[in-house]
Amino acid sequence: MQAESSQEVLHRYRRHAPPALLVDLVDEVVMSAEGATLHCAGDRLLLDFASGGFGYGHPRVREAVAAQIEKAPLSSRILISRPLAMLVQRLAEMAPGELQVSYVCNSGEEALDSSLKLTKGYAPHRRNLVVVEGCDFGTLSHGLYLAGIGESYLRHLPFVPVRVPFGDLQAMLHAVDDSTxxxxxxxxxLARGVQLTPAEYLRALRQRCDETGTLMIINEIQTALGRTGREFAVEHSGVVPDVLVLGGALGGGIIPVGAYVTRVPINSAVYDRRNPTLHGSTTGANPASCAAALAVLETLVEERLAERHAQHGRTLTLALEGLRARHPERIRQVQVLGSLAALEFESTERAEAVRRSALERGLLLRHAADGWLHMRPPLLVSATELGGALDILTASLEME
Structure with a gap:
């Protein structure tokens, strides 16, 4: 059979995909990938600094999944597999503080949704859920509702969102009460730039949650597993949440995996007295996905990914601050944490022009918003790939 051209593939997809998914579509067809590099049709290479995630083609993850698929890739949730048992143990060993009980599922968004079901079981008569504006809650029903999207037809969900601005501690403390x-x-x-929540903010919030019997849920789908220079970004503060939500990179760029990790008393308060089928998933926590997640956690520790990304952060800071110094009329500020970086331009139009120029040169970045242009490489990004991305960004800015 003759191979289709990239234009034929794109045409086939455009004919049958929902229109909303075509808005930000990049006209490239990915054939293979390794590290942070996408090999596209026509021998075109793209450095993926848009999707974050784990990265592509790591031998340990690939081999672990292949070996498990040969044995048993899927199993019923009423049966336990060795990879699942090993994964929940490993998560308990690595998670901060007393977080010991994991629910493993198909994605970070599913894990976040499940953490809210856990919350409802823990505090069935409380309806308020305090959220920080600008957070990414995903696209499942709860996520859209909490972000303020689709409220007119999602208002009957079991929680009422109470939104507070990012960084406003007094507003947060005022919002959290006995109804929360x-x-x-x-x-x-990551809504505007890269802003680490201050440690004193999280400590004060932890105290307020303890005083009111409110659960503290930290969503680390985008920030966990070494990306910020620590295994979990919340560790920068020393605060231990009640529930930690994981996803994204946990699947190793091969199989989607999500999980939440919580404290034993919280889990027992719900599942010692309530229907254990409150959580359910036909394919969640399957052996192949658990094998992938285990390989990811092994890679995180053995290859010292947190240390590597702390070094990436130093490289990014030096290079991007140098760009800002050379172009103060265009770049207002630079924010970096680990390998997460953002540049604020004087306008969104300018940022978008730089992004388009970078794409032409082989660097994939997310669309600019509110003047911000983000760099979100995968965990496997190498120093060479990082240097290549910075070279392209520099050329795109100076030629724009």
Whole structure:
């Protein structure tokens, strides 16, 4: 059979895909990938600094999944596999503080949704859920509702969102009271720039949650597993949440995996007295996905990914601050934490022009918003790939 051209593939997809998914579509067809590099049709290479995640083609993850698929890739949730048992143990060993009980599922968004079901079981008579504006809650029903999207037709969900601005501690403390079931936030805000939530903010919030019996849920789908220079971004503060939500990179760029990790008393308060089928998933926690997640956690520790990304952060800071110094009329500020970086331009139009120029040169970045242009490489990004991305960004800015 003759191979289709990239244009034929794109045409086939455009004919049958939902229109909303075509808005930000990049006209490239990925054939293979390794590290942070995408090999596209027509021998075109793209450095993926848009999707974050784990990265592509790591031998340990690939081999672990292949070996498990040969044995038994899927199993019923009423049966336990060795990879699942090993994964929940490893998560308990690595998670901060007393977080010991994991629910493993198909994605970070599913894990976040499941953490809210856990919250409802823990505090069934509380309806308020305090959330920080600008957080990414995903696209499942709860996530859209909490972000303020689709409220007119999602208003009957079991929680009422109470939104507070990022970084406003007094607003947060005022919002959390005896009617609050949980507080849901990210340790790093990526809505505008890269902003680490201050340690004193999280400590004060932890105290307020303890005083009111409110659960503290930290969403680390985008920031965990070494990306910020620590295994978990919340560790920058020393605060231990009640629930830690993971996803994204946990699947190793091969199989989607999500999980939440919580404290034993919280889990027992719900599942010692309530229907254990409150959580259910036909394919969640399957042996192949658990094998992938285990390989990811092994890679995180053995290859010292947190240390590597701390070094990436130093490289990014030096290079991007140098760009800002050379172009103060265009770049207002630079924010970096680990390998997460963002540049604020004088306008969104300018940022978008730089992004388009970078794409032409082989660097994939997310669309600019509110003047911000983000760099979100995968965990496997090498120093060479990082240097190549910075070279392209520099050329795109100076030629624009």
């Amino acid at each position: 079931a949980a507080v849901l936030l990210e340790p790093v805000s």
